[in-house]
Amino acid sequence: EVQLVESGGGLVKPGGSLRLSCAASGFIFNTAWMNWVRQAPGKGLEWVGRIKSKTDGGTTDYAAPVKGRFTFSRDDSKNTLYLQMNSLQTEDTAVYYCSTMSDYGDFRNWGQGTLVTVSS
Amino acid sequence: DIQMTQSPSSLSASVGDRVTITCRASQSISTYLNWYQQKPGEAPNLLIYTASNLQSGVPSRFSGSGSGTDFTLTISSLQPEDFATYYCQQSYRTPYTFGQGTKLEIK
Numbered sequence: 329e330v331q332l333v334e335s336g337g338g339l340v341k342p343g344g345s346l347r348l349s350c351a352a353s354g355f356i357f358n359t360a361w362m363n364w365v366r367q368a369p370g371k372g373l374e375w376v377g378r379i380k381s382k383t384d385g386g387t388t389d390y391a392a393p394v395k396g397r398f399t400f401s402r403d404d405s406k407n408t409l410y411l412q413m414n415s416l417q418t419e420d421t422a423v424y425y426c427s428t429m430s431d432y433g434d435f436r437n438w439g440q441g442t443l444v445t446v447s448s
Numbered sequence: 449d450i451q452m453t454q455s456p457s458s459l460s461a462s463v464g465d466r467v468t469i470t471c472r473a474s475q476s477i478s479t480y481l482n483w484y485q486q487k488p489g490e491a492p493n494l495l496i497y498t499a500s501n502l503q504s505g506v507p508s509r510f511s512g513s514g515s516g517t518d519f520t521l522t523i524s525s526l527q528p529e530d531f532a533t534y535y536c537q538q539s540y541r542t543p544y545t546f547g548q549g550t551k552l553e554i555k
Contacts, residue, residue, distance in 0.1 A: 372549045373484075373486075373535055373537070375542075392543070433539030438493070440491055
């Protein structure tokens, strides 16, 4: 069974940093393309970005609102995905989900999410 | 960026009703269109991928159709557990974008 477990969320002041983790199990993580999606309180879903598998280059794509502030990385030896968030702004307040991406491009499996609150 | 527009934004219906939600892309996305269901406090759940393919474990009352710019999600006979918010999402190119959501409520 595929499992994705996010952690690392919490309260941070504007301008601060936070690192989220997504621990994966139940599938071959090192071949998986992974995405981050966020959802502000009471709002819809917003794609944050994607990291390809290392065998496919390990490249990253970021949504415009987070480009230059957020960084994705992965440790395939630990089956873990990371999201480093710097220069956090109040509008980054959201539940952050990690998800697997299927060969068809859909977000097939999701974690339970972790809440990030940016507030002074 | 490809804009995804869902209609309606909210919908009231009764158990047993047939319901259709539409999603329009701002440019052609072939069939790179996916549908998700989200219940309060839960992560989204994939229902339909590549416009018309039913994800494993999803009841057959859910179906999807369309290609190019216009897509539909149909629930043939609403069940109590179907009251939720539904999102379409294009995976044609990055940035992947979602529709704004359709909240399906009990009439």
